Amino acid sequence: MSEPAIVVRDLRKTYRTPFRRKKVEALSGVTFTVERGQIFGFVGPNGAGKTTTIRTLMGLIRPTAGSAAILGHAIPSRDARRRVGFLPEAPYFYDYLTVGELLDLAGRLFGMSAAARTKRANELIEKVGLDRARSQSLKKFSKGMLQRAGLAQALMNDPEVVVLDEPMSGLDPIGRKEVRDLILELRDQGKTVFFSTHILSDVEAITDEVAIIARGQLQAQGSPAELVQKTLRGVEVTVRLAADVATAELETGAERVRRVGTELAVVLPADTDVDAWIARAHTAGAKIISVSPRHETLEDLFLREVANADTTVEARP
Ligand SMILES: Nc1ncnc2c1ncn2[C@@H]1O[C@H](COP(=O)(O)OP(=O)(O)OP(=O)(O)O)[C@@H](O)[C@H]1O
Ligand SMILES: [Mg+2]
Known part of the structure; x- marks a missing residue:
């Protein structure tokens, strides 16, 4: 029996801001499971805790409490990391690189051979539509082009699980559609895709499972059809x-x-x-x-669930 792609159990995270001597409870007990082969949409408004959850999953920050596992490995795990592709929320790129060089660097980090790196980079550059921008440095890329470069970078190691923090952000409607198609294609290849968004129509169209998060807690979870039934x-x-x-x-x-x-x-x-x-x-x-x-549209549901949510966000000093 295969392990779920991602398991998150009662995850909690309290940030401490040293200067204001305040605690911010970003996650207050988040639990969900992403089965293999699913497209899982993680939806929530600004400040809901999406990025905190994702950064915890990727081993970039430590949870205050709770646990998480990717492909059966408790995080942080090097074994799991090798099989995961990750698009951060605000990808930082070395400005002076071209997209080809960026992908080559990513491939090196995963220990790919030079031949494999070149082949894979060429495929991905074409797939994300950056063919004509090959010779430009990333410094000259638009926000949408950077997002595409980031997506290509996330797929360099041919990952089994793909974690994308707001993959459609900064893209126009055609770009959003292309990213949706790319996500569907990944699922057709048997991969698991976990992505965050604050735009509901993005998840209505393509996900198998949706979790709505607000104020550090899950507010609703189900298939898009179940959420529609509820509405x-x-x-x-x-x-x-x-x-x-x-x-x-x-x-x-x-x-x-x-x-x-x-x-x-x-x-x-x-x-x-x-x-x-x-x-x-x-x-x-x-x-x-x-x-x-x-x-009710998912949008209305979302607003209602958020309105019903407990209003305490900040922990006591
Ligand atoms: N490094 C940090 N230090 C202190 N507070 C933080 C830090 N990072 C996030 N927070 C707070 O934690 C909460 C959750 O933030 P998070 O970035 O996880 O939300 P998000 O759902 O990704 O929002 P967005 O849609 O804006 O990306 C917010 O209240 C945010 O201000
Ligand atoms: Mg975020």
């Missing part, structure tokens, strides 16, 4: 009315009513007897145009 809010019915008909009866109990000319659209709460409502509409001489479920 069923009502039924919208649109009818065409016979002229001059009174609509008060049809509007009773509706959450929202919109009338444009002879068209009446009402949003009925999820527990309404819709059949009975339609029967009444018929009796009133109305023609049904459409009946459709109404979902």
Whole structure:
């Protein structure tokens, strides 16, 4: 039986800021599991604790409490690190390098042979669309180009698990789509992809599993479909009315009513007897145009979960 790709158990992190003599509780007990072969979206607003979780996973900072493992190895682990690709949130690059040199350097760190480095770098430069920028130094790269170079760097060691901190940040809609496609391609190759974002449409489109984090705690977790199910809010019915008909009866109990000319659209709460409502509409001489479920978007859900979250962020001095 294979180990999960990533296991995080009750992870806690309190930062101490020496000058202000204050503690910041960035993670207050985060637990989740990423199965192999999954695309896992880690979603949360600014300051939620995404980067802290990821930096802990990569062994760059020490948790205050809790544990984590990658591919069955407790972190920090050199064995695991070799099999993981990592895109940091704000990649720092040596300005004077070209993308080819950057990738070569990454390959050296993973102990790849010169021939393997060249071959892999060429493949990746093409894959991330930096072919035409080969001769430019990274100093001249736009934010989106740097993001692509960072992605290529993260894939240099042909990792089994890919950890990406905001891989779509700084990219335009086409660039975002390309990164989504790249992530899907990685999954098709059997890899596990764990990525953070604060944009929900990025995870709705491609993930197998989503965890929403806010204020250092998970607020919700499930498949995008489960989260959508959780968000069923009502039924919208649109009818065409016979002229001059009174609509008060049809509007009773509706959450929202919109009338444009002879068209009446009402949003009925999820527990309404819709059949009975339609029967009444018929009796009133109305023609049904459409009946459709109404979902809260993941965006709305996100705002609601965040609003419900405990407001204590900072620990006592
Ligand atoms: N080195 C640090 N020292 C003190 N506090 C920190 C440090 N790094 C992060 N924090 C605090 O920890 C909390 C979580 O920050 P983190 O960077 O993990 O959030 P994030 O979800 O990645 O946010 P963003 O979407 O802005 O990248 C924030 O309150 C942040 O101010
Ligand atoms: Mg971050």
